[in-house]
Amino acid sequence: MPTPLLPEPVRRLAAWCVVVLLVTAVLALVVWLCTVFRTVVTPVLLAVLGTALLGPMHRRLVAMKVNRSLAAALTCLTVAAVVGGAGYIVVLALIETGDQIIDSLRKAGEDLAKHFGALGTSVEDVAKNSKDLLAKFGGTAASGVVTGLSVVATMLATALLAMVLIFFFLRDSDRAVGTLRSMVPSRSGDLMEAMGRRAYEAVEGFMRGTTFVALVDAVLIGAGLLILRVPGAVGLAALVFVTAYIPYLGAFLSGAVAVLVALADRGWVIGLWALGVVLAVQMIEGYILQPMVQSRTVQMHPAVVMLSITAGASVAGILGMLLAVPLTAAFFGVVSELRSRYAAEA
Numbered sequence: 001m002p003t004p005l006l007p008e009p010v011r012r013l014a015a016w017c018v019v020v021l022l023v024t025a026v027l028a029l030v031v032w033l034c035t036v037f038r039t040v041v042t043p044v045l046l047a048v049l050g051t052a053l054l055g056p057m058h059r060r061l062v063a064m065k066v067n068r069s070l071a072a073a074l075t076c077l078t079v080a081a082v083v084g085g086a087g088y089i090v091v092l093a094l095i096e097t098g099d100q101i102i103d104s105l106r107k108a109g110e111d112l113a114k115h116f117g118a119l120g121t122s123v124e125d126v127a128k129n130s131k132d133l134l135a136k137f138g139g140t141a142a143s144g145v146v147t148g149l150s151v152v153a154t155m156l157a158t159a160l161l162a163m164v165l166i167f168f169f170l171r172d173s174d175r176a177v178g179t180l181r182s183m184v185p186s187r188s189g190d191l192m193e194a195m196g197r198r199a200y201e202a203v204e205g206f207m208r209g210t211t212f213v214a215l216v217d218a219v220l221i222g223a224g225l226l227i228l229r230v231p232g233a234v235g236l237a238a239l240v241f242v243t244a245y246i247p248y249l250g251a252f253l254s255g256a257v258a259v260l261v262a263l264a265d266r267g268w269v270i271g272l273w274a275l276g277v278v279l280a281v282q283m284i285e286g287y288i289l290q291p292m293v294q295s296r297t298v299q300m301h302p303a304v305v306m307l308s309i310t311a312g313a314s315v316a317g318i319l320g321m322l323l324a325v326p327l328t329a330a331f332f333g334v335v336s337e338l339r340s341r342y343a344a345e346a
Contacts, residue, residue, distance in 0.1 A: 031315060038316065043158050045323055047165035051173070052204035052326075053211065054079055058170045072170035076163055191341065195334045202333035203326045213289045214244030217251070217281055221258060224277035228270050230262045246321050247305050251282060300325075300332060 034041045054075050061071035180196050181189040222237025230236070236258045243250030255278040263271030305325055312324025 035315060039158075042319065043161040043165060045327075046158070046162040047169055049203065049207055049323075049326060050079075050162060050166045051169040052200065053207040054166065054170065055173070055204060056208075058173075068171050068174070072167045075170060076167050080163065194341070195337050198333040198337040199330035202329040206326045206329045209292070210245055210247075213285055214241045216289060217241070217244050217285060220281045220284070221255075221278060224281070225258060225262070225274065228262060228266065228273055228277070230258070230270065230274060231265050232261060236261065246309060247325055248302060249306070249309055249321075251285070255282065300329065304328065304332075 057078070058071050058075045061074060062068055066074070176196075177193055180192055184192045218237045218241035221240050222233055225233035225236055236254070239257065240251075240254040243254040258278060259271060259275045262274035266274075305328070308324040308328040309321050312320030312322075312327075314320070316323070
């Protein structure tokens with residue numbers, strides 16, 4: 001028997017390198033296809049997240065002997081009314097208090113510049129640029145420029161398509177397993193079904209848990225800012241709710257904005273109290289709410305979450321930041337299922 005040219009450890013390393021390269025190439029191809037066909041991919045991903053969030057309500061209606069199509073329609077209409085109303089309140093609050101918040105940030109930057117130099121100047125520049133952007137956006141919207149209208153039309157079309165897809169996903173969710181099995185060889189049916197269930201459960205747990213955490217954070221921080229009589233408290237609470245869907249980074253950004261606004265308009269004492277409110281809410285989230293959420297979904301290290309957010313932002317901007325974590329949760333759910341199966345076989 002001829003002696004192999006390479007020792008066994010080197011051959012194993014080479015084999016693993018080939019596997020990693022193949023997986024990386026496949027992932028890169030998938031990401032490239034998603035960016036090319038983002039007009040189609042974006043509504044589908046939003047519909048999957050919406051279906052994961054609305055699934056319990058639809059299942060409860062079906063359990064009450066409501067027709068599946070009617071249950072899906074009622075679920076979509078209810079959520080459209082709730083989300084539309086909440087979105088209107090959030091946007092209205094941000095519009096009404098946006099100028100006030102930005103002016104407060106600019107004032108905070110001027111105050112910090114007197115004591116910390118470059119840090120305060122950076123904050124002031126950010127606030128100034130934000131105000132300019134809002135002014136340009138408002139002028140564009142008011143004048144009805146074609147570019148602004150096309151952006152709004154694209155967003156509305158994406159939301160409408162996502163809502164229609166949510167209806168079909170909810171109505172035909174009982175056929176999902178059969179459809180998945182028909183797409184793979186019969187021997188792999190059980191494995192694909194298990195991986196699909198685990199990925200969907202991870203996304204479902206993330207969406208429900210994150211929405212609950214976002215609501216609690218917004219209510220607690222908003223109540224604290226109202227008690228401290230910080231200007232724009234409702235708008236800041238709305239900002240907290242929206243940014244809570246970006247784990248870690250969103251809470252840091254919204255909390256920093258709230259503290260800077262309190263510091264600028266109410267002085268150092270109220271600013272420190274606002275900082276205490278934000279830190280207390282973050283401790284409640286980190287030690288109570290997040291463990292409850294993560295116990296129902298896939299455990300992910302904060303470093304993995306931050307890297308996924310960074311990668312999502314580099315690929316698709318803000319939308320990529322919002323979609324990165326649930327997609328990563330689904331990926332880790334699939335990996336966890338494969339690991340448990342192969343460990344059991346071994």
